[in-house]
Amino acid sequence: MSLVLRVRGHRDVAGAGGVTNKEPITHLIPLARAIFPRWNPDARTLAADPPFGLLDLGARQSKIRGLRRDLQPYCSRVAKGEQGMPKKTALARAGREDLIERIDELGGWYEAAAQLGLRSNRKPNGYWENLDFLRDELLQLIYAFWFQEEDEDTGERMWYNDISGALTYEEPDVASGGGLDVPVMPSISDIQEAKRYDLQHAIIFHGGFIEVAEQLGWMQKRYGENRHLLSFARYAEEMRDFIEEMGEDAIPRGRLPTLRMMLDEDREDLVNAARWHGGMWEIARRMRMQPYAASPLSMLPDAARAIREFALEEQGLEAGDAGPLMPSREFIVSRGRHDLGRAYYLHGRTRLADAAGLELRTRRYTYEECRRFMRVEVKPRVRNSTAFRRWRESGSRPRLVPADPAKYYGETGEWVSWAHFLGVRVKPGDPEARIRATPFLEYEDAKRRVRAMRESSIRTAMESSKKSSSSSALIGDDAFDVPMTSSEYRRWRGKPPSLPRFPEGVYGRRGEWRGGGGFFG
Secondary structure: OOEEEEEEEEEEEEOOOHEEEEEEEEEEEEOOOOOEEEEOOOOOEOOOOOOOOOHHHHHHHHHHHHHHHHHHHHOOEEEEEEEEEEOHHHHOOOOHHHHHHHHHHHHOOHHHHHOOOOOOOOOOOOOOHOOOHHHHHHHHHHOEEEEEEOOOOOOEEEEEEEOOOOOEEEOOHHHOOOOOOOOOOOHHHHHHHOOOOHHHHHHHEEEEHHHHHHHHOOEEOOOOOOOOHOOHHHHHHHHHHHHHHHOOOOOOOOOOOOOHHHOOOOOHHHHHHHOOOHHHHHHHHHOOOOOOOHHHHHHHHHHHHHHHHHHHHOOOOOOOOOOOEEOOOOHHHHOOOOOOOOHHHOOOHHHHHHHHHHHHOOOOHHHHHHHHHHOOOOOOOOOHHHHHHHHHHHHOOOOOOOOOOHHHHHHHHOOHHHHHHOOOOOOOOOOOOOOOOOOOOOOOHHHHHHHHHHHHHHHHHHHHHHHHHOOOOOHHHHHHHOOOOHHHHOOOOOOOOOOOOOOOHHHHHOOOOOHHHHHHH
């Protein structure tokens, strides 16, 4: 076991304004004969001859401790529990050239930041030009402004954000953006308080604080009290507490108070936040309640019952009849039913039609439902597109069957062919069917087929030229039977039946056509 001698002392450190400070220093020296060759027991002294660099270790630790303490007033707040290394220009502006010299003694800015446990703010070239990186840095800054407090009444822990004003009883995370419904853009004073001048320059580079907030979809910072009510979840809690305090005698169950009621109770905070959240009708919708003076039709079941009765009466149907259609809002208002028109606006056409059991006029069968209808319900059977057109023009087509199935289901990507749609088995050469016996290939398969046939044609032409010894057997454009342009494709006599003559029309209806260059290669 070896012994170590602890030697304490002080060293002179240059401070601000030319002042010299005393900085404590500690050396740990192994108690070995080679290092302490002489000693005087009477005088209680040791003569040390330390090897080169041994005393530098203690001096370096003393420099790091002293520099970390002196840099604290100039460090930026990067994230919660993490500080940033101050910039050289900031220290020079503060007149602390002494700190700059001490940082250089430790090996420079990056080396000193690593030893001091500080984060270097220098980013790679082009970093701040990326708006996504700027958003991440701003979220880190907003997260650093969360402060933990304790509720005086209950002793429960809560967190308050100094930028957004949000208040929460659950520990926030970085992605919360301040704890409101949308993140809050920090102000210039927040950024300067955190000494994040790099963020300030990046925001100016992207157009300023208002422009960056609009690009990110964030809200501007608001000042004043009760900013936590900008979060709808917090506002809904406050509103429910207010309704409970007022009692059912003042506010019926399922209703919201009026603005006058809230003002009479000195709750201007709820009134101002209500305007921010879109008004009492929007708040009622989001809280699934009714405004105080709302009509009965503002409730979905009542509105659905009323509009179904209206639809049955207008269409001359009985209560048990099937297939009533959803009337349009214009038709409802034209009949003088403005109450139903308001319900139409509140609940939406689709939601109201589903609740009332009414069919929308724009609804059509799915592809499989329409196939089943054409095979089972239509008598006599429709065997081709011409027969379908005659059947449609005769007035026998129900509303749920599209007038042009190839176009309608082609846009949804479900259409295969008339033979598949009508369920007809076609024999080759059957002139009455007038439906393709061979369905067209899918777009990618057709593209690969054309290119494979052209490559095969090129190989065949090259082999023929090698076998021929005459100089006239050169490979020309007419040696390839497979076309390379749209006009050549239409004149192509060797086209397989699985390829359409007009591919731009067939594959264009499916939304797959990317031009002749993409198809022919």
